Amino acid sequence: MKNSGLRIDIVHNPVGAYLPRSQAALEHEYHERLLTEHGIHFNQIFCLTNLPIGRYLDYLIESGNYDDYLSALCHAFNSAAVANVMCLTTLSVGWDGSLYDCDFNQMLDLTVNHGAPKNIMNFDMDKLKNREIVINNHCYGCVAGCGSSCQGATTAGD
Numbered sequence: 355m356k357n358s359g360l361r362i363d364i365v366h367n368p369v370g371a372y373l374p375r376s377q378a379a380l381e382h383e384y385h386e387r388l389l390t391e392h393g394i395h396f397n398q399i400f401c402l403t404n405l406p407i408g409r410y411l412d413y414l415i416e417s418g419n420y421d422d423y424l425s426a427l428c429h430a431f432n433s434a435a436v437a438n439v440m441c442l443t444t445l446s447v448g449w450d451g452s453l454y455d456c457d458f459n460q461m462l463d464l465t466v467n468h469g470a471p472k473n474i475m476n477f478d479m480d481k482l483k484n485r486e487i488v489i490n491n492h493c494y495g496c497v498a499g500c501g502s503s504c505q506g507a508t509t510a511g512d
């Protein structure tokens with residue numbers, strides 16, 4: 355609640371093979387329903403798009419939704435979201451010092467590449483700052499619709 359000094363943020367991601375709705379619209383709806391139905395106040399909602407990797411990829415393949423979902427991500431490509439992908443400003447570091455463009459690439463064991471140092475022991479700010487990002491089909495999830503990152507949507511959307 356306002357002035358309580360406490361904070362609750364909610365993370366939302368779809369449970370099926372579709373993109374999340376507008377973060378602003380969902381936040382409005384969550385505020386209304388959580389308050390009227392449960393008396394709960396919260397600060398902010400973060401909408402995440404499911405990337406086709408790991409268990410979600412297994413689900414897509416097993417349910418026969420893989421092609422449709424990838425096609426939906428491609429068709430929802432939003433060039434404005436490209437400037438805000440988290441791999442442009444962050445690195446993920448593995449337990450052994452391996453460097454990854456993001457935690458998704460870490461899950462896929464895709465270390466940074468294209469001449470950038472692959473381990474924190476060889477850290478080189480210039481090379482890492484100017485590195486070419488390692489991308490694959492899963493990256494469409496970060497630039498579809500309103501965009502997606504660990505801090506939710508990356509563009510205002512509708």
Ligand code: SF4
Binds near residue numbers: 441442456457487
């Ligand atoms: S999944 Fe791809 S676009 Fe998204 S943060 Fe990782 S490297 Fe960047």
